[in-house]
Amino acid sequence: MNDSYINDMNRNSFLLILAFIYSTTSQGQKLVVSVNYAPTDTGGGNTILYRPGLTLNWSDFKGRPAEGSDAAALTNAGFGLKLAFRRVENSSQLVIDVNCNFSRKDSWVKPSYKTDYILNHEQKHFDIAYIHTCAFIRQLQNAHFTNANYTAVIEKIYKENALAMSTMQNRYDSETSHSRLPTKQAEWNDIISEQLALAVKSMKED
Numbered sequence: 001m002n003d004s005y006i007n008d009m010n011r012n013s014f015l016l017i018l019a020f021i022y023s024t025t026s027q028g029q030k031l032v033v034s035v036n037y038a039p040t041d042t043g044g045g046n047t048i049l050y051r052p053g054l055t056l057n058w059s060d061f062k063g064r065p066a067e068g069s070d071a072a073a074l075t076n077a078g079f080g081l082k083l084a085f086r087r088v089e090n091s092s093q094l095v096i097d098v099n100c101n102f103s104r105k106d107s108w109v110k111p112s113y114k115t116d117y118i119l120n121h122e123q124k125h126f127d128i129a130y131i132h133t134c135a136f137i138r139q140l141q142n143a144h145f146t147n148a149n150y151t152a153v154i155e156k157i158y159k160e161n162a163l164a165m166s167t168m169q170n171r172y173d174s175e176t177s178h179s180r181l182p183t184k185q186a187e188w189n190d191i192i193s194e195q196l197a198l199a200v201k202s203m204k205e206d
Contacts, residue, residue, distance in 0.1 A: 029087065029090060029091055029092045029147060030090065030091040030092065031091070031092050031093075031094060031145055031146060031147045031150065032091055032092070032093045032094070033093075033094045033095075033096065033140075033143075033145045033150070034093065034094070034095045034096065035096045035098065035137055035140045035141045036095070036096070036097050036098070037097075037098055037099065037133070037134075037137060037203060038082070038097035038098065038099050039051050039099060045104075046103060046104050046105050047101050047102065047103060047104070048060060048101065048102040048104065049099050049100065049101055049102075050099075050100035050101070050102070050126060050129070050130045050133070052130075052196075052200045052203075055123060056102065056119065056122060056123050056126060057119075058109055058114045058119060060102070060104050060107065061073065061074075061104070061107045061108050061109045061122075062104040062105055062107070062108070063076075063104070063105055063106050063107050063108035064108060065108045065109070065110050066108075071110075071178075072109065072110055072113035072118055072178075072179075073107075073108065073109035073110065073113060073118055073121075073122055074106075074107055074108050074109075075102070075107050075122045075125040075126065076102065076103040076106035076107045077100070077101065077102045077103070077107075077125055077126045077129040078100070078101065078129055078162070078165070079098060079099065079100045079101070079129060079132065079133040079136055079161070079162075079165070080098070080099055080101060081096055081097065081098045081099075081154075081158070082096075082097045082099075083095070083096055083097075083154075084097070092147065094145070094150065096140060096154070098133060098136060098137050098140070099133070100126075100129050100130045100133035101129075102126055102129075107122075109122075117179065117185075118179060120185075120189070121176070121178075121179040121185065124172065124188065124189065124192050125169060125172070127192050127193075127196050128165065128168050128169055128172060128192060129165060129169075130196065130199060131165075131168075131192070131195050131196055131199045132161050132162075132164055132165035132168070133161075134199035134200075134202055134203055135161055135164070135199070136157065136158070136161040137203070138202060139157045139160075139161065140154070140157055143157060172188055172192075175187075175188065176188055
């Protein structure tokens with residue numbers, strides 16, 4: 001029994017968006033930044049956006065299992081952002097919408113491994129992604145942005161949180177041996193549930 005986790009973010013597109021927005025700003029304008037969690041599905045039905053209390057089902061795993069892989073299932077989840085920029089008189093407004101997403105077409109499970117136990121393991125990968133999405137949002141909300149630095153600040157915070165998320169995902173799989181160690185899985189269930197509760201609480205306080 002084994003599983004895999006993938007976080008597939010398009011870094012080149014992210015940098016292109018930043019470059020475009022940077023080119024439209026004026027250094028003399030005041031910059032107002034708004035950061036929001038945007039649980040709106042724009043993936044044409046392929047994407048599930050995380051909402052507290054939402055649980056995955058095996059029917060959400062629509063990808064084709066990789067040939068030759070010893071993995072039982074694969075979860076493709078992570079966080080993304082959408083930037084919108086507008087000018088209002090002598091000020092500039094930057095709206096950052098963040099989401100936590102699960103890709104149906106890039107996540108899969110082998111038919112013989114569709115158990116509640118393995119589904120819980122995969123759900124926890126999605127929960128970890130949301131935990132770090134919330135941390136990403138909090139850091140963006142607390143950051144000091146100017147017209148001169150906001151592209152660098154966003155990219156820095158993005159990279160730090162993407163790395164932290166990947167590190168936790170890999171540690172989770174390593175310590176549970178990809179769910180093969182029930183005692184360790186139970187320990188991680190508690191760890192993730194506790195951190196998830198704190199993340200949800202922090203979002204309600206915004």
